[in-house]
Amino acid sequence: MRNPDPACPACGRLLPSAPQFLATLTACPNCLADLEIAVFPAFGRGPMVGRTAEKTSGDDEATCFFHPSKKASVPCDRCGRFLCALCDLPFGSEHLCPTCVQAAQKSGGIEGVVRARVRWDIIVWWTVLLPVLVCYFVLPITGLVAAGLAIWGLRRPPSRVARSRFSLIAGMITGLLFAGGGIAAYVALLMNK
Secondary structure (H helix, E strand, O other): OOOOOOEOOOOOOEOOOOHHHHOOOOEOOOOOOEOOOOOOOOOOOOOOOOOOOOEOOOOOOOEOOOOOOEEOOEEOOOOOOEEOOOOOEEEOOEEEOHHHHHHHHHHOOOHHHOOOOOOHHHHHHHHHHHHHHHOHHHHHHHHHHHHHHHHHHHHOOOOOOOOOHHHHHHHHHHHHHHHHHHHHHHHHHHHHO
């Protein structure tokens, strides 16, 4: 598949498709509208063709576990199954089979396969602040729960989306302050009765 020819967003006329000329273009040659063009390194390059699996030529060659008619190129670094070029899934320096990648997706065993992580800092802050909005009497309990969740979250892998370590520590401190304040308020109420 070829890259589509670039066109001026104002008048719709095609622009020259030479990457070196496109990068220097600041106005449309036809309507003189201002343009800001970013040319990516892959612009103009055709599709990249993946590796193909070779058929075996005899009985003395190792074959792919998943495709018995294909020649094995590497073993899986996790389970040891022989893999053809189609089944070989490289992850960093490891070569894995589809079964091991699928198992790693479920268990989170490969760093590049992890799809999501729990944002413990958000859970901690909701646990701390929701009782303030709803009911003050549960603050000591939810403050301690939030502090416990923060400690638990600090031991888990950090979120890939945000830096949550500072937020977890701040949530833990706030939870402990709320718990202490709530307990002090209970003690003061009991002393006044």
